[in-house]
Amino acid sequence: MRMRTAGRVGRCLRIWVSAALGAQAPSCFPPGPSIHRGEGQCRWVPRGGKTRMATDGLHESETLAALRSEAEGLKGKLEEERAKLHDVELHQVAERVEALGQFVMKTRRTLKGHGNKVLCMDWCRDKRRIVSSSQDGKVIVWDSFTTNKEHAVTMPCTWVMACAYAPSGCAIACGGLDNKCSVYPLTFDKNENMAAKKRSVAMHTNYLSACSFTNSDMQILTASGDGTCALWDVESGQLLQSFHGHGADVLCLDLAPSETGNTFVSGGCDKKAMVWDMRSGQCVQAFETHESDINSVRYYPSGDAFASGSDDATCRLYDLRADREVAIYSKESIIFGASSVDFSLSGRLLFAGYNDYTINVWDVLKGARASILFGHENRVSTLRVSPDGTAFCSGSWDHTLRVWA
Amino acid sequence: MRAEGVVAEARTGNLETKFRVPPPPRAACPPAQSTLDPPSLAHEWTMSGSSSVAAMKKVVQQLRLEAGLNRVKVSQAAADLKQFCLQNAQHDPLLTGVSSSTNPFRPQKVCSFL
Secondary structure: OOOOOOHHHHHHHHHHHHHHHHOOHHHHOOOOOOOOOOOOOOOOOOOOOOOHHHHHHHHHHHHHHHHHHHHHHHHHHHHHHHHHOOOOOHHHHOOOOOOOOOOOOOEEEEEOOOOOOEEEEEEOOOOOEEEEEEOOOEEEEEEOOOOEEEEEEEOOOOOOOEEEEOOOOOEEEEEOOOOEEEEEEOOOOOOOOHHHHOEEEEEOOOOEEEEEEOOOOOEEEEEEOOOEEEEEEOOOOOEEEEEEOOOOOEEEEEEOOOOOOOEEEEEEOOOOEEEEEOOOOOEEEEEOOOOOOEEEEEEOOOOOEEEEEEOOOOEEEEEOOOOEEEEEEOOOOOOOOEEEEEEOOOOOEEEEEEOOOOEEEEEOOOOOEEEEEOOOOOOEEEEEEOOOOOOEEEEEOOOOEEEEO | OOOOOOOOOOOOHHHHHHHOOOOOOHHHOOOOOOOOOOOOOOOOOOOOHHHHHHHHHHHHHHHHHHHOOOOOOHHHHHHHHHHHHHHHHHHOHHHHOOOOOOOOOOOOOOOOOO
């Protein structure tokens, strides 16, 4: 029996103990009513001497041991395989690439109107409309060119942590502490009450942390504090596929960019980023190099890699074909978590919003910081580049959104 | 550390540090008609031998799948990433700094649509 201190493994330890004791049950435990097996206890049936439990327990403990050692062996092999292919660093390959010039990026629009922390935002495919959601329960649709508010709806719950624009531009989805993802069709009829047409699509057993429409208005992908992701049919509210594997809250997700793409990546509090096959529900790749919660994941424009932002104050780039982390974007002076990341259109720039109120612009290839943007007066909680790459929008706990170009 | 078939308890504790809000009471969650029930790994860990073996089998299956992946050398992958960046660099407005006349956000005045 190996002694370990971590709580989770400690519970496994108790299985070992109970399995081992099971063999001695007849002499240790007096006959009596059978006890249902729980933690650290043995269950046995008092039936003429030998207990059924003893042999069951032994058999199971052997299988568990065999499986455990196979798992360890496979993990070792995986690490070996990944290490073998690590022949060079990304920034070395990019040594001869021309350095980036000076950046002149400023706040071009400030969207004011939320009464509390802005938690999430998304662009419409028309490249000008933005939907944002806030701690005060309000979801607002803005015209970012004019800064006018076009729609506003008050959710029944506060902390609307996720919002998304439908590809058609005709609806928005949002959710948060209500554990649901609801879809609101957007109407320009001033007399119509948006809230009346609300449709509840997703139902989780804990808060909704992220949502995204797939390539059509018909399906929504959600991520939740209950540790799962799920794919839903908007029309019927039916669960089409669920994705299990994270060991803690899932905080973010992003769909692969290709038109025929059927994978997505998710990141969670278990420090893992996982890539999923949407049709089978299977996790195809997993990456665990971050040292804290992964707050944001975003695919590289080619779909061959993705970036992540974490509470460990680093952003990382993972290549899917090399199946490993290929770059870390960090500085000793950056000690606050990155809450949100997105790439520019060519993938050369990585914009990352941090809890120290700043936005850092990273040179993806060279690994160096290209620029630092100040302006927000509180944590940057969300950041997305516009669909045509002409600008990016950041939302903050200072109640505002800023459009930068 | 990969989940060795042992799951973390359903955690709402992260909400406190991330969003500074007390976790929602578990009772408030709708009952399990949510069809996201077992084998959800997010649910409370129940300690019966057969389920830990089953969970361990899943972990091993997953690892086998991942071990069988075809991988590419980092030099190749990095070269492709670099290639993509360079090919698309001129079409990246935030990188090249598109002039005011073509970037709708640059001019300070409001656009009017006819």
